[in-house]
Amino acid sequence: MGFSSERVALRGRALADVALLAGALALFALLALQMMPFVPDDSFISYRYAANLAGGHGLRFNLTDSPVEGYSNFLWIVLLAGAVRLGLDPVTTGAFLGGLLGLLSIVALWALLKKCGRTGIHLAVPVGLSALAAPSLLYAISGMETALFTFLLLAALWAAADLLARPTPGRALLLAAAGALAALTRPEGVLALPVIVVCLVVAEWRVSPARRGDVGRAAGVAVLAFAIMQLTYHLWRVAYFDAVWPTPFLSKGAAGGTASFVDPLLTNLGQFFVRQTHYYSPMGYYYAAILLGAVLGALLARRRQHHRPVEWTALILALVYAAVYLNFVDWMPGMRYYAPLLGIMLIPFSLLGPELRSAGGQAGDWRSDLAFLLLGAALGIFSLSSLASLRLDSNQLQTSTQASTVELGHWLRETMPPDAVLAMSDVGATPYYSGLQTIDINPDSLTDRTIAENGWSDDYFFATDPDVVAITAFSLTQPDFYAVHEALYAMPRFQSTYRQVGTVRNDWYQDRSYWVFVRRSISLTPEQLATFPKGIHKP
Structure with a gap:
């Protein structure tokens, strides 16, 4: 009788935990929908790479250029390229796939906490907070790789817990695979597996002498498999791009x-x-x-x-x-x-x-659980407050992106010859929607290897011979640019080659904008000039 009652109680707790998971997933999905749309400019760099890869052109930012590693999210681009290959729109797919991975991250956290012995209120509070996590919600639907990286880190920790429970070669390979996929998603993902393995080995070495050998051997298998996967990928990467370092590292991460x-x-x-x-x-x-x-x-x-x-x-x-x-x-x-x-x-x-x-102690069960629940409720309210702030911020950014870089891209597609060359610093939405070959003239260039390796050069700019130049400005009326672009703008050669056709404002609180210049030899009709996007305006 007692055994039967215990089974019923266990089944009831298990069902309650499953119901908790379902509720957390529903809450996350509902809140994520409230945050849409949010597609920052950087997302379109991945979409452009994915579209070119799906079209059989390889990992190129410009179809006419050599492949360049101007991204830091290889696996995410591959997944998006697969969707494009199936005929799906990358912008829509990015938001949907990110949202799905956000849900899977909650499932992974729930499963890991269950494996660690959490149940009831001790499971409900952390899982509920994960469903309310404002940054996770925002970037799950952003079209960026954030949700994928989150899921893979949690998957690696779950695999580590599974390996500790039973240190076998198969489970070691699962941990290695999760670590390798995390490293393919973000460059810093390469740290996950080494950190996890070192922590597990040290923990077991200190408290479980009898398990040292089993855990150590399994950890060795995981490290060896991970190293082989990473070596294979990087040998291919260096051979494919004919370069050791990605351009983002050269332009932003190589300073000492x-x-x-x-x-x-x-x-x-x-x-x-x-x-x-x-x-x-x-x-x-x-x-x-x-x-x-x-x-x-x-x-x-x-x-x-x-x-x-x-x-x-x-x-x-x-x-x-x-x-x-x-x-x-x-x-x-x-x-x-x-x-x-x-x-x-x-x-x-x-x-x-x-x-x-x-x-x-036993008598304090309900008091301690109530304290934990109240702490979770307080943090949940904090999360909702943060969510409200992020929704306002993201709506502001989305409005800016749509009215400025997206509309500028559409205008360039309609007015410029298809073989025209665009030069600008923010190489996301405008190059994506214009379809033009684009030179990334940001002093910290992401997609132009020459600038990333050697720094800015006026001679290089004129050698690329762009037809359209969009310079990032911090004023609507004065040429307040990056220092190298101010020097470029002041050059007689630039003034004699280009004329300004308009200014696209893209910031609510500052006069941040794009000054758009077109080669003087390109004729634009009054109708085309009349449709030039002005960007956002003060409310």
Whole structure:
């Protein structure tokens, strides 16, 4: 009788946990739909690469140029190219696929926490917070690789927990595959597997002498398989692009010296806690609240000498990536690089529930659970507040992108010869919708290897001989450009070759705009000039 009652209770808890997952997925889907549309300019770089790859042209930004690795999300581009090959629109597919991966990330977190013994309220709070995580919601529907990277990091941690339960070669290969896929999604993904393996081996070495050999051998298999996968990919990559370093690394990541770390660090601290670029809401407080809970959960478990290797591994992995991202300055709202870390931090955060219960004793079960629930509710309200702020910020950015870079791309497609060459700094939506060969003239060029390797050169600009030039400006009336573009604009050769046809405003609070110049030999009708996009206007 007692055994039967226990089975019924276990089944009831299992069904409740499944119902919790279903509710979290429904909540995430509903909130993600509320955030749409949000397609930042950078997403269109991936769409252009994917369209060219699907068309049989390889990984080229311009069809007439050699392949160039001007992206940092190889696997995401391959997935999008597969969708384009099937006849699907990459913009729509990017949002749908990202949303699906956001849902799968919640499933992965739920499954991992179940494997770690969480159930009931101790499962509901972290999974519920993952469904409310504002940055995760925003970037799941952005067409960027954020949700894919989140899912693969959680999958790698799940595979690590599975390997700890039974260290076999097959499970080691599963961990290696998850780590390799994460490394193909983001360059810094290469850190995930080494960090996870080191943490697991150290944890088992300290507390389980009898399992050292099994875990060590399985870890060795995982590392060897991962190394083979990575070596194979990079040998192909170097041979295909005829270059060791991707252009984003050359233009943004190759600088050395202390200043190259200190300057981004100081900039990021200001963006995280004071004001993010373009007057977006600072999100550092939200991330800090989740991180504080994660650290407290892990420390409580350690204080009570509870062996929690998976949770500690997740915390260390999150801290490693947080340190790496301090050198990544990003202009988009919500601290997008950190978004994948939210799900990881919720793994050690989930320890707060059982550790509070353990500290309170049997009589304190309901009090400790209530405290954990109230903490989750407070953070949930914080998440909703952050979600509201991000929705306003993302709507502002989406309106700007649609009215400026997208419309400029449409105008160029309708007015310029198909073989015209465009030169501009923001090489997302405008090149994508115009279909023109594009020279990335940003001083930190992503898709032009010559500028990325050698820096800006006026001679190189004139050698490319663009027909249209769109210069990023910080004024509607004065030539306030990047310094190299101001010098270019002031050159008599530039003035004699190009004439300005209009200004496209793309910022609500600043006079940030694109000054568009066309070769003087290109004739435009009054009707064509009348349809030139003006961009956004002050409300």
